Amino acid sequence: SVFEHCQFDNHEAVYFCRDEASGLCAIIALHSTLRGPAMGGTRMVPYASDEEALTDVLRLSRGMTFKNVMAGLPFGGGKAVIIGDPAKDKSAALLQAYAVEIERLQGRFVTGEDVGIGMADVQAMSSVTxxxxxxxxxxxxxxSPFTASGVYDGIVAAVRHRLDRGSVEGIHVLVQGxxxxxxxxxxxxxxxxxRLSVTDTNPNRVEEARERFAAEAVDIASCCAADVDVYAPCALGATLDAATIPTxxxxxxxxxxxxQLATAEDGRRLHERGILYAPDYVxxxxxxxxxxxxxxxxxxxxMLDHVGRIAGTLEDIFRLSKAEGLPTSVIADRLARKRLADAAATTR
Ligand code: NAD
Structure with missing residues (x-):
């Protein structure tokens, strides 16, 4: 049952959208509008099943609530998935039909690009809603450049905390994706x-990184086991699980x-192995x-000042994790839920 779905976390609403004419099949999940309109991107992915799409959108929308609250933004969390192959199924009519669905929510959901949905698509939708x-x-x-900038600052903060190094100079990083x-x-x-190692399903991107950054190419299947200081997952999620973490x-x-964590338990697994995990949504x-x-x-x-504060939030999480002996994932979730509870208390 949708209502007993393991990823269901008291989501405020989940919309299933279908437009026969354009072939649109989308799910929009509003996890929370407590701190403002639910904000989160729209992704288009050829999911193997509707169940896989629902699991993804429920997890991602909850993640957006946590991300927005931890970033101090006046927004709640939501996410949408369009089921389909962006290379084959995306059309002007499909994007328009999807934008009509967004418009119907009257601002309770605010969205933008994500995997499979680019800037041109977002621009096309903005003529409808x-x-x-x-x-x-x-x-x-x-x-994307601002995401990359926050991730870079976060890596510097993590390297300082875990490896006691003031910069990433000489640090070996695997960028996956x-x-x-x-x-x-x-x-x-x-x-x-x-020093860089890289992997991607697209060989042209690997070649570009080899040429531009003298990066070493790493096999996709075994990339998690690469002998590096920092593993930077930048492709799709759930690469950290019971099988990969021990390697x-x-x-x-x-x-x-x-x-990045396949299950909440994987945050604990990383912690027990002494691996410092920078919570993805932070x-x-x-x-x-x-x-x-x-x-x-x-x-x-x-805006740049605001992005620059991500590293400070991570440092607070790292410090609390060390002081309390708890996984960084647990600390981050606790801080996020506390801020949400505070928001709920003030709106009551
Ligand atoms: P993208 O589609 O531009 O890039 C993803 C890359 O990963 C592609 O080069 C693709 O070929 C590669 N890839 C796919 N599967 C792979 C695999 N199994 N192994 C290695 N490489 C693989 O997406 P993006 O915008 O760079 O986003 C990357 C990740 O970051 C996604 O999980 C996205 O949700 C997340 N994210 C992106 C942003 C943003 O601003 N773009 C913000 C927050 C989070």
Missing amino acids: AHIRGVPDGGAGDP LGAVGMRLAERLFAAGA LKASVVAGGANN INAGGVISTAHAGPSFDMGR
Whole structure:
């Protein structure tokens, strides 16, 4: 039953949207609007089943609530998934039908790009509904550089905390996924003197990283076991599980991907192995911060300052984790739930 779904976390509403004419099949999950409209991207993925799509959207939308609250944004959390192959199934009619669904929610859900949904798609949708963020007008545009920037700062903070090193110079980092976030992250790390290993399902991206950053290519299947200091997951989620965690050689896990832990138990597994994990929804908040700042009074300096505070939040989590002997994932969830409870108390 949808209501007994293991990822159901008292979500406020879940909408199943279907448009026969355009082939649209989408699920929009609003996890919380306690602190403001539910904000989160829309992804388009050829899920193997509706069940897989529902699991993804329920987890991702809860993650957005936690991400937005930990980033101090006046937004709740939501997410949407369009079921389909973006290369084959995406059309102007499908994007328009989806935008109509967003409009129907009258601003309770604000969305933007994510995996499989790019800037051009977001721009096309913005002609149908105003509840879109991340379009070039009125903001910083593409959020990926700001996500990458927050992840870079987070890696520096984690390396300082766990390896007692003041910079990433000479630190060996595996970047898994060289897309909009991963490639920029690799660029920053390389410029700061880090040594890079990389992996991607797209061989052209691996080749680009080899040429530009003297990166070493690592096999996808066994990449988690690479002999590196930092593992930066920047592809899809759930790469950290009962099978991969025992093989990790990295002492830090810090990357841009959402939902890096397959289950909550995996945060504990990392902690027990002495691996410092930068909670995904804290370290990868740069993009959502940039989109949240968009609007008529957009101020690039103020937005960049806000992205710059991600590292401080992570440092607080690392310190509390050390002091209390608890996993960083547990500390982050606790802080997020506390802030939500505070918001609920003030709206009562
Ligand atoms: P993207 O689609 O631009 O890049 C993903 C890259 O990963 C691609 O190069 C793809 O070929 C590669 N890839 C896919 N499966 C892989 C696998 N199994 N092994 C190795 N590489 C694989 O996406 P992105 O915008 O860079 O986002 C990457 C991750 O970061 C996603 O999990 C996304 O949800 C998360 N994220 C992105 C942003 C943002 O601002 N773009 C913000 C927060 C979180």
